[in-house]
Amino acid sequence: MTSPRANRPLLEVDGLRVEFPTRRGTLVAVDGVSFHIDPGEVLGVVGESGAGKSLTGAAIIGLIEPPGRIAGGRVTLDGRRIDDLPYEEMRRIRGRQIGAVFQDPLTSLNPLYTIGRQLVETICTHLDVTPQQARARAITLLQEVGITAAERRIDHYPHQFSGGMRQRVVIALALCANPRLIIADEPTTALDVSIQAQIIALLKKLCREHGAAVMLVTHDMGVIAETADRVAVMYAGRIAEIGPVRDVIKRPKHPYTIGLMGSIPTIGRNVERLTQIDGAMPRLDAIPPGCAFNPRCPKAFDRCRGERPEAMAIEHGQVACWLYANGRMGER
Amino acid sequence: MIAFIVRRLLQSVVVMLVVGFVAFSLFAYVGDPITIMLGQDFTELDAARIRRDLGLDQPFFVQFAHFVVNAVQGHFGISYRLARPVDQLIAERLPATLELSFVAASLALALGLPMGVYTGLHRDSWLSRVMLTLSLVGVSLPTFLIGILLILFFSVILGWLPSFGRGTTVHLGWWTTGFLTTSGLKALILPSITLGLFQMTLIMRLVRAEMLEVLRTDYVKFARARGLPNRAVHFGHALKNTLVPVITITGLQLGALIAFAIITETVFQWPGMGLLFIQSVSFADVPVMAAYLCLVAFFFVVINLIVDLLYYAVDPRLRIDRAVSGGHTV
Numbered sequence: 001m002t003s004p005r006a007n008r009p010l011l012e013v014d015g016l017r018v019e020f021p022t023r024r025g026t027l028v029a030v031d032g033v034s035f036h037i038d039p040g041e042v043l044g045v046v047g048e049s050g051a052g053k054s055l056t057g058a059a060i061i062g063l064i065e066p067p068g069r070i071a072g073g074r075v076t077l078d079g080r081r082i083d084d085l086p087y088e089e090m091r092r093i094r095g096r097q098i099g100a101v102f103q104d105p106l107t108s109l110n111p112l113y114t115i116g117r118q119l120v121e122t123i124c125t126h127l128d129v130t131p132q133q134a135r136a137r138a139i140t141l142l143q144e145v146g147i148t149a150a151e152r153r154i155d156h157y158p159h160q161f162s163g164g165m166r167q168r169v170v171i172a173l174a175l176c177a178n179p180r181l182i183i184a185d186e187p188t189t190a191l192d193v194s195i196q197a198q199i200i201a202l203l204k205k206l207c208r209e210h211g212a213a214v215m216l217v218t219h220d221m222g223v224i225a226e227t228a229d230r231v232a233v234m235y236a237g238r239i240a241e242i243g244p245v246r247d248v249i250k251r252p253k254h255p256y257t258i259g260l261m262g263s264i265p266t267i268g269r270n271v272e273r274l275t276q277i278d279g280a281m282p283r284l285d286a287i288p289p290g291c292a293f294n295p296r297c298p299k300a301f302d303r304c305r306g307e308r309p310e311a312m313a314i315e316h317g318q319v320a321c322w323l324y325a326n327g328r329m330g331e332r
Numbered sequence: 333m334i335a336f337i338v339r340r341l342l343q344s345v346v347v348m349l350v351v352g353f354v355a356f357s358l359f360a361y362v363g364d365p366i367t368i369m370l371g372q373d374f375t376e377l378d379a380a381r382i383r384r385d386l387g388l389d390q391p392f393f394v395q396f397a398h399f400v401v402n403a404v405q406g407h408f409g410i411s412y413r414l415a416r417p418v419d420q421l422i423a424e425r426l427p428a429t430l431e432l433s434f435v436a437a438s439l440a441l442a443l444g445l446p447m448g449v450y451t452g453l454h455r456d457s458w459l460s461r462v463m464l465t466l467s468l469v470g471v472s473l474p475t476f477l478i479g480i481l482l483i484l485f486f487s488v489i490l491g492w493l494p495s496f497g498r499g500t501t502v503h504l505g506w507w508t509t510g511f512l513t514t515s516g517l518k519a520l521i522l523p524s525i526t527l528g529l530f531q532m533t534l535i536m537r538l539v540r541a542e543m544l545e546v547l548r549t550d551y552v553k554f555a556r557a558r559g560l561p562n563r564a565v566h567f568g569h570a571l572k573n574t575l576v577p578v579i580t581i582t583g584l585q586l587g588a589l590i591a592f593a594i595i596t597e598t599v600f601q602w603p604g605m606g607l608l609f610i611q612s613v614s615f616a617d618v619p620v621m622a623a624y625l626c627l628v629a630f631f632f633v634v635i636n637l638i639v640d641l642l643y644y645a646v647d648p649r650l651r652i653d654r655a656v657s658g659g660h661t662v
Contacts, residue, residue, distance in 0.1 A: 063556055095559030102557070107550035110569050111649060121568075122558045157648040173558060 008079060009036035010180055010213050011060070015073035016083075018055050018064060018237075020284075027284040029068070030055050031237040034311065037181065042204065042214040044228030044245065046221060046260070048281050052237040053217045057183045059083070060215070061098050062090040078180065096126040099174030099212070101203070103186040105166035109158035115142075115169050116154035119176060126177035141172040144209075145202060164195035171203060178210055185217045196220075200227055221264050225249055230317075233257050236281055236292035243317020253319040255297045291322070299323060340640060344633040349400070351629035355622035356399045408623035413615040418623045421608060426627075427507045428498055429597070429604030433589040435520055436528030441582060444532040448539025452547070453566060463536070470533035479526040479599035486522060494519045496601035527596045531585045538581055542574035549573075575646050583639035587632040 018030035030052040037043045045053045058064050060075055062082070075083040082093060094100070102108045110118060119138035120131060129137065135154070142150035145168040158166055167187065174182055184203060188196035204227050207214050216228055224231050225245060232242040233254065241254040252258045262275035279296040282288060288295055294304040303322045311318040312325060366379050366388070383389050387398065402408070408418040447467075451460040487495035499515030501508040510516025546552060547570055555565045594606035601607070605624060612620035644650055 061557055063553065091556075091559050091561065093559070094557055100554070100557035102550055102554055104550060108554045110551040110555065110573070112572050112647060113569075114648075121560065121564065125558070125560055125564075159649050170554070173554075176558070 010039045010041075010078060011037040011215075012076040013056070013060065013073070014076070016056065016059055016070065016075065017072035018052070018059050018068060019071040020068045024285065028071075028287075029237055029284055030059065032073070032310075033234075033237075033239055034073075035232055035239065035242055037213050037215060039180070040208070040211055040213055041230065042207070042216055042228045044224035044231040045215060045217045045234060046219055046224055046231060047234035048219065050281060050284070051234040053219075053234050054185050056234075057100075057185050057215060057217050061094050061100055061183060062087075063094075092126075095122060095174075095179065096177045097179050097181065099176075099179035099182045101167075101170055101174050101182060101184040101187045104190040105163055105170050106190065108170050109166060111158055114155050114157055115161070119154070119169075119173060122173055122176040137176075138172075141175060142169070144175075144206060145169070145172045147172075163191055164199060167191060167195075167199050168202065171199075171206065175206060175210055175212070179212055181213045181215065182207055183215045183217070186219070187216070188220070188223060189218070196223070197226075203227075221249070221260065233260065236287055237284070238292065238320060239311065239318075240293065240321070241317065241319045242311070243315070243319075247316055253314060253317075253324060254293075254321045255299050255323070256293050259296075291320075337641075340637055344637060347633055348626070348629060352400055352403055352626055353396065355403075355625045356396050358618050358622050358625075359399075403623075403626060408626075409619040411612070411617055411620050413612065413617040413620070418619045421620065422605060422623055422627065423506055424508075425603060425605045425608045427509060428602060429590060429593055429606060431510060432520065432523055432527060432596070432602060432604060433586065433593055435524040436589055436593075437531065437582070437586050439524055439528040440531035440535055440585070444535030445539055445578070447532075448536040449543060449566070449571060451536065452540040452543025455544070464540075467533035467536055470529045471537075475526060475530065475595045476599050478529055479522070479596060482522045482526060483599070493522050495522070498603060523596050523600045523602055526599070527589060527593055531582075531589065534585065535578065535582060539574055539578055542577055543570060546570045546573045572646070576643060579639055579642050579646065583635050583642075587628075587635045590631050591628040 013036070014034050016030055016033045017028065020027045020029055033052070033056055035043065045056065047053050055064065055068070059070050062085070064070065070083055073083070074081055077093070077097060082090065085093070109115065116135065116138055119141065120134045123129060123134040123137055124131065127134070127137075139150045139154055142154060147153050147165060147168055153161075158169070161169065171187075174184075182203070187203060188199050191199060200223055203214065203216075206212075214227075216224070218224060228245050230243060231245050231248050233240045233248065233256065235256050240256045241248060241252070243253075248257060249261065252261050256277070259275065259277035263277065265274055277296055282292060282295075288305075289308075290306050291297070291300070291304045291309050294300040297304065301322070303325075307322070309320045309322050309325070311320045314324055366382055370378060370382070380389075387395065406419045408422075410416065411418050411421055414421060447463055451463050454460050483495045486493045494515070497519060498510045499517075499519035500513040501510050501516055502512045510520055552565060552570055555569045560569075592606070593602075593604060594610055596602065597604045597606035598610055605627070608620065609624045611617075612624070
C-alpha cells in the first residue's frame with residue numbers, strides 16, 4: 001500500500017495452467033506456475049524438453065497454438081491483467097510491451113522480404129512515425145545489434161545473413177518498439193557454440209541499455225549462470241525450484257536441481273564420472289501422483305508418493321519439495 | 333539472369349524439336365500420303381513420280397529438316413479434309429480457344445485464390461466446410477456432365493444464356509473477339525464456367541493446403557509475436573509464401589486449359605482449335621493434327637518459361653543463388 005508503483009514487479013504470473021484437450025482427455029502442460037519478473041531483471045527458466053518452459057513463455061505473450069489454451073491463473077503486466085484480453089488488444093501489447101526472440105533464426109524471418117521491410121513494418125505497427133523515420137530507426141537498431149554497414153545491409157534478404165547475424169536481426173526486431181520485457185525462447189540453441197556467447201552477451205547488454213527485463217528460456221545451465229539474476233527450474237509443467245542464480249547453482253535444494261547440476265561437466269574439477277538422473281521425465285498423460293519427480297528421486301519418501309508439494313519459501317527463493325517442509329532443511 | 337533465360341530457351345528448343353519429331357512421325361506412320369492422294373487406281377510409275385516430286389524419296393532426316401524449316405515459318409501443309417492451308421485454319425480458330433481459356437483461367441484464379449485463403453484461415457467455419465464439400469463435387473464431376481447440366485438449366489429451362497457457339501464476334505485485324513458484343517460475352521459464360529470449374533477447385537484446395545502449411549511456420553508465429561495485425565500476417569507474410577506452388581500449378585493448368593478445351597468446345601460447339609482437332613482426328617487429317625500438337629507444345633513451353641521468370645519475381649533466394657553460381661562459371 002505504501003509505494004504502489006516503485007516496487008511492483010513488471011510481470012506477475014500466478015497459478016498459470018495450460019491445457020491441451022485431446023481425445024483421450026485433457027493434458028496439463030503447465031500446472032500452477034507462479035513467478036514474477038522485476039523491471040530490468042533477467043529470469044532464467046531451465047528444464048528438460050517438454051517441461052513447459054516454452055509454453056509458459058507462449059502463454060505470457062498469448063500465442064498458444066490451438067487447441068492448447070490457458071485454463072487457469074492470471075498474468076499481470078505492470079499491474080494490468082493480460083491473459084484474458086481480446087486478441088486485438090493483446091496484439092498491441094505484443095511487440096510493443098513484450099518482445100519475443102525465437103529459437104531458430106533461420107526460420108524466424110520471412111524469406112521473401114528484406115530485413116528492412118520487416119523492421120519497418122514492426123516499427124510502424126507500434127510507433128507513430130513516418131516510414132522515413134522508421135527506416136532511420138531500423139538502421140540504428142541494426143547498428144546496435146552489431147551489424148556492420150547497416151545502411152547497405154538493411155536492404156538484404158534473410159538468406160544473405162549467417163545464422164548468428166540473423167539472430168541479431170531477430171533481436172533488433174524484438175527491440176523495435178522498446179518493449180519492457182523480452183521473452184527469449186532458447187535464443188542460442190540453434191547457433192554455433194562460438195556464436196552463442198556473443199548473442200547472449202549482446203542480448204543482455206541491449207536489454208540493460210533499453211531497460212527491458214528478460215525471461216530467458218533455455219536448457220543450457222551455462223547460459224543461465226552467465227546471464228540470469230534469478231533462475232526457475234521447471235519439471236513436468238511445474239516449477240521445482242526458483243531462486244537467485246548463485247544459490248541455485250552453488251547450493252541447489254530440490255533433488256531434481258541437484259541432479260541437473262551434477263550432470264554438468266566442470267572444467268578444472270576432476271570428477272570420476274558425471275552423475276545422471278535415472279529414468280526420464282514422465283509423459284504428460286502419465287504424471288505420477290504426489291511429486292512428479294518421485295519415481296526418479298533418490299530421496300523420495302512416503303509423503304512424496306501421496307501428496308503433491310507446493311512451492312515453499314526457503315532463504316531467498318522457493319522450492320517445491322517435502323524435504324523442506326516444516327523448516328526441515330534437507331539432509332545435504 | 334540472362335544466362336538463365338538463354339539456358340531455358342535452349343531447353344525449350346530441344347523440347348520443341350522432340351515434339352516436332354513426334355508430329356512428323358505422324359505423317360510417316362498414320363497412312364501413306366501417296367495412297368491417299370492417288371486414290372485406288374494408279375500405277376507404280378505414277379506413285380514413284382509423285383514420291384520424287386514431293387521429295388518423299390529423300391532420306392528420313394532430310395524430310396524432317398524440311399518439315400522443321402516449314403513449321404518454324406508456320407507452314408504445316410494443306411488440310412486433307414478442308415483442302416485449305418493448315419496455318420489459316422488454326423489462325424481462324426485460335427482466338428476462340430484463347431479467349432475461352434483466358435476467361436476460364438481468370439475465373440478460376442479470381443475465385444479459387446480467395447476461397448483457398450478463406451478456407452485456410454477459417455478451417456472450422458461452416459462456410460469453409462460448404463466450400464470444401466462443393467469443391468469435391470467440382471473435382472469429381474466430369475467436364476462434359478457439368479457442361480450439359482449448365483446448358484439444361486440456364487439455356488433450356490431458364491433460357492438466359494445461349495447453349496452453343498460464340499455469339500456475334502468482332503474482327504480486329506485477323507483476331508476475332510467475343511469480348512465486345514453482349515451476345516459474345518453471354519456466349520462465353522457457360523463454357524468458361526465449365527472449363528474453369530475444375531481448375532478453380534484445384535487452386536482453392538492448393539492454396540488452402542499451402543496456407544495451412546505456411547501458417548505453422550516460425551516466421552508467421554514470429555510475425556504475430558511482433559504484434560503485426562492479422563491482415564499483414566495473413567496476406568503480407570503467409571499468402572506470398574504460398575505463391576510459388578500456386579504459380580506452378582496455375583501455369584500448368586493454363587496450358588492444360590488451352591490444350592484440353594476439346595471436351596468443352598465439343599459440348600458447346602465452340603468454334604475453337606479443340607473442335608477443329610477432334611474433327612480432324614476422325615478424318616485422319618494428319619497435317620492439322622501435327623500442327624495442333626506443335627502449337628500446344630509451344631504454348632506449354634512459353635507458359636513454363638513465364639512461370640520460371642515469375643519465380644524470380646516472387647522468391648529472392650533464387651535470384652541470389654543464380655547470381656552466385658553464375659559468378660562461378662564466368
